[in-house]
Amino acid sequence: MEAENHTRGTQFILLGLSDDPELQSILFGLFLSIYLVTVLGNLLIILAVGSDSHLHNPMYFFLSNLSFVDICFTSTTVPKMLDNIHIHNKDISYRQCLTQVYLFMIFVGMDNFLLTLMAYDRYVAICHPLNYTVIMNPHFCGLLVLLSWLIMFCVSMLHLLLMMRLTFSVGTEIPHFFCELAQVLKVASSNTLINTICMYVATALLCVFPVTGILFSYSQIVSSLLRMSSIVSKYKAFSTCGSHLCVVCLFYGTALSVYLSSTVTDSSRGSMIASVMYTVVTPMLNPFIYSLRNKDMKRALGRLLSQRSLLSLMDQ
Template identity: 75%
Template sequence: MEAENQTKISQFLLLGLSEDPELQSLFFGLFLSMYLVTVLGNLTIILAVSADAYLHTPMYFFLSNLSFVDICFITTTVPKMLVNIQTRSKDISYIGCLTQVYFFMIFVGLDNFLLTVMAYDRFVAICHPLHYTDIMNPRLCGLLILISWIIIFWVSMLHILLMIRLKFCIGTEIPHFFCELAQMIKVACSDTLINNIFLYIAAALLGVFPFTGILFSYSQIVSSLMRMSSATGKYKAFSTCGSHLSVVALYYGTSLGVYLSSAMTHSSQKSSIASVMYTVVTPMLNPFIYSLRNKDVKGALGRLLFKREPLVHDDH
């Protein structure tokens, strides 16, 4: 049908979190605050790691990359939402929607890969401490980041190429506050079998495999700690994993919550509200988790903000 022709589609309608006009001002203030806190918090982490020589280690190199990705992650969705609330509009262009899907996929995937790489870093640090500097050398660290970018770049590009072939009806409404891939496939007016198959394959690649890698790393860490005779040594070794474990629990816990919410309820609005947890709240909390639980980061932030003299470094 000509009305369904994809080439005729110039825009979609983002329904947002609520149709209630009285809540729009509340949402605007809330999401603007969370966005600014996220950007400032993660920028502070990046600056602290860059400026402090004591933090020029693989663990904090990966942390600064995670902070950069989190800034990009939240910037992909929230600013457009804020603009729509402010202008009382629900429109998003076809190209803008594809762009959101593309970059959202990239940064979701990078979050998964970075958390896995950080788990591997802790595995090497605790299970092979004498060879840590040799194994986690700058070349390997850079290579791990580069490989992560390359994989997710092509996976996201394939998603977009498959989306371009879909047809959408004029006036298509997206029951979300951003263009999320699964929702886009649901509202398409043409056959989506290939898209769904690739979606499940990508979910395994970007979710299940990295999470399995994290579980394997920590199983080896726990096994290594069990063989330690010193309780102090066990605590000191495992304490370096505390922040990372907290972030992993928060990220995968909220992602699982969104999945279960989508599976158990037919309300798209409830699913979109649940997705706020991992798309907005998690990137906002990550800097606080690392700064509050990690004394090296706290020390670096103190030196950055208050120009304090460096203390003796607690090497990991």
Template identity: 80%
Template sequence: MKMENHTSVSQFLLLGLSDDPELQPLLFGLFLSMYLVTVLGNLLIILAISSNSHLHNPMYFFLSNLSFVDICFTSTTVPKMLVNIQEQNKDISYCGCLIQVYFLIIFSGMDNFLLSVMAFDRFVAICHPLNYMVIMNPLFCGLLVLLSWLIISWVALLHILLMKRLTFMVHTEIPHFFCELAQVIKAASSDTFISIICLYVSVVLIGVFPVAGILYSYSYIVSSLLRMSSTVRKCKAFSTCGSHLCVVCLFYGTALGVYLSSAVTGSSQGNMIASLMYTVVTPMLNPFIYSLRNKDVKGALGRLLRRAVSWI
């Protein structure tokens, strides 16, 4: 097969979830409904927080940012997958693949950073309650989010620049339903040593460090809860952490657990299942977790929906 460099390769082939034509309508309907639920649910969370002055505090500021990132995260992969299913087409342009990789790195990294920042917020609220509003002031919260965006944007840009140096065979096939960075690097026909090293460094930066921060924060939170004599205070503190803990376990449990198993078996199917869990399923479930487990969010959503019904 003739080899061409990246300037000549105009498209890649995304193999997708299944080649069975009978499954395509089912997959299209399933992922369209999941995408709509994800966008609507996270949008409702954002609207409920922005419309309720009682929720204008650091915890819900970070939650609204997480909901926005989840909408963007899912929108990076699912619409293209739906188009390919509908048109019975597996093509994605070279530029389209670069753009998809870039935004996937950004939004997955922001998910990691925001979950870590939210754990730090709960640590300050429970372990240093008297200084909470002093430490978690609006300027500091805004700087945390802005710094996260800046770091992950530069990381994503670095990977795109390295990806542009790679060469690919004509009609390169990617065994996935989107352009995942690891799969794109694996499909390259040139030396990928630098790209792989940078990929591992990025995993440590946007994966291991945030997880370590979450574990560190919750180790102190649990220690503080055990020292509390009031049962009421314990229950209230746990309720403020319960939703965040559920989201953390769901995100990292599905991403890390299934990826480790797929790495052991070397199965691309297992890799796709893992990707489905953290790019589609987790963003869809997050609004339900926060609305069902958090009384403040549930109340704000109820008032928002009643207001919308009265307008109609």
């Protein structure tokens, strides 16, 4: 009991990206700008989808959920990092650290699931167009998203409960800019074998099934496209997958770079830089990818911004 109370009062130290005082103001400005662009860009996607009746279909329903998750994903790590840079303090409390681990796992898992659901949606739209509205009905789409949330809540809660069994020394240093599960387990004072096994099993399952689903969906899509005789039809069908493919490559590409940088080299600095791409840059780029490559989204955003401009002029 004494060890538990001692652990719960522990302050961790997040080493961050750099110890150079001259770089702190640059890092603060850079990450604040990225964070604001991420929140604004994803919020515009949500508002555009919600306000335009032409976008009330499964593809954009999943996209708006992805944008919401990306806002939460970035908000889990960046604000605390900005606060620490601003007040020149690297501390994070035990409870804050556990909360970061819990929320981070939920949102990264939801990104996985939503990208898989979006691939399945494109598979049904291209391979079974006549049954698309019957299969991808609003009730079924809502159920898929709800099930994804429930799975991630349960998996993250399991890791949280296992972490609460661990003990940490006072002033434990975490070589990262946020509390990432693998890094926290490395600095624990007690045995982390069970935690590590559960982490690898959960990571394997939560990556293998979504990636398998995405690969299966696109293998069927390619097979269906090859059977089409019209080049115009092929281009039109595949163009709806372009944005999603870009986001999938960006998400899994940066995630893979984090994994490789942590296994191939022992350098925590390289792993942190890769993590920045994965946790900060990717959520910022997603709205640009979907808005620049999608004509319907461009039109919806144009109408939304013109309405906002008109309302502001009327208020004046």
